[in-house]
Amino acid sequence: MNKVLNINLGGYPFTIDLDAYAMLEDYLQTIEHHFHNSEGCDEIIADIENRMAELFNEELGKRGIVGEKDVERAIAIMGTPEDFGAEPMEAGPKKSKKRKKKSSDFDGFKFGKRLFRDPEDTQVAGVCSGLAAYFGIEDPLWVRLGFVGFTLSGGVGIPLYIILWAITKEANSPSDRLSMKGEPINVSNIGKKVEEEMERFSEKVNEWGESEKWEEWKDKKKWKSSKEKIKKKFKKKMNQGFRAGEV
Amino acid sequence: MRKGVLELCILSIIAEKESYPSDIIKKLKESEMIVVEGTLYPLLTRLKNAGLLHYNWQESTTGPPRKYFNLTEEGDAFLQELMGTWNALMHAVNQSTKNLQTK
Structure with a gap:
């Protein structure tokens, strides 16, 4: 006996065994992950899903339920993720280089970042460390040096610092700290931050006590x-x- | 290298007759060019995005509507060009290996 699920694959309804479903989902996710940098990823996945649906229809005939063997067979026809990986997907080396560059540019500037002041790493008010987190610079020292340079050369540094101080707020809550660094705000990340903060808090208490x-x-x-x-x-x-x- | 040859094969199969991916696969399998279908879809999508192919949906009796691929004018020109390069290459390789083969 086995539980079944109803799924929509390529616009067609299928009743599928739980085991078979897990296998299919795993397969499609691996492929999607593999293609997520290629152009037309959605289309490729849609084509593959459509074709899988067609294969299931052919295999099933009058049977009602897609089993693990059907999924295995469909995967054998479509090709395993290794088959996809073995075949270079890019048109030429030029294109792939371009794309890679684009994606690496994007890594440094993650979506959804906000500018905060970092209250944990401060010399004056944490403006520089907040800026460093925003632009993905590892060590806020460089930002600080920049400000000092500005101040010495033209004197804009201090007013600029004060303006930034005034318009940014301190990253006090865990979710603020996550969006300061551009990490996605989800339960596990927030949990991580809260734990870190608890540790820091108890360290501080100990230090203070001693x-x-x-x-x-x-x-x-x-x-x-x-x-x-x-x-x-x-x-x-x-x-x-x-x-x-x-x- | 193999990639370009595969594209040439796909384009010539489609040029011959308006084709559906699994027809193309069948022919490619016969000539042992490709073994799994999955590798074909990214290629077709890329050729389509490059403006060499276009497709239309056709209802099928067994399942979801299928994409039938056609060559565009650009695709046709590209195919001629590829064939030209291929023939030149074949000629060059044949010339270079002629002595070895006749020995």
Whole structure:
């Protein structure tokens, strides 16, 4: 016994075994991945899907359900992904070079980026590190040097820095940090960022706890006084709340 | 190298008769030029994008409508050109290997 799925392949409905479906999906995805840089990718995939649908129709005859063997046979006729890879798909070396260049240009400037200030890597306010993240420069030092250069040569550097400071906001939330670096905002990426931030937070707490600041603070008894202040405020709020409740 | 020859074969098959990809495959398989269908589709798409081919949809009795490919005028001219180059190449190779073959 096996569960079946209903799918639409090349505009035709098929009932297909779960195993066979997984196999087919895997196959089509591999091919799509292989062709995603070639021009007319959608068309190629559509042609292949149409042809697979036709092959299934021929094979099935009066049977109702596409099984693993049918998929295997169709793949054998169409060719495995290795067959596709073995055949160079580009018209000539010129074209492929052009295309490769294009795609590498695009990598450095990912879609959906926004300019933020990076509060984790700052010298003044994080403008430079935010710019570095935006343009995909590994080390913000170069941006900083650029600003220093600007300032020394003409004096535009400082006003420019202040303007950028004013118009950008700090990347505080995990999703801000992702769009600062142009990484896609999805659940797993955000999860990753949150984990990183938790780690950083606990590191900071530890550092602070060990540092002398903490000792100084304790000595000055600021701790005590601020604690009392909070208590007082809390009492006040509670009282207010009760009164409001009575009325 | 093999690529250009494959294009030449596809174009001449289509020039002969308006063709559907699996017809082309059948002929190519007979001459052992190509083994799997999948490799043909990217080629056809590219030739079409280059303006050498065009296609029209025709209903089929067994499945979805099929794409039937035709040569455009440009494609025809390109085919003549390729044939010319091919013949010249054949001639050159034959000339160079003539001595070896007759030995």
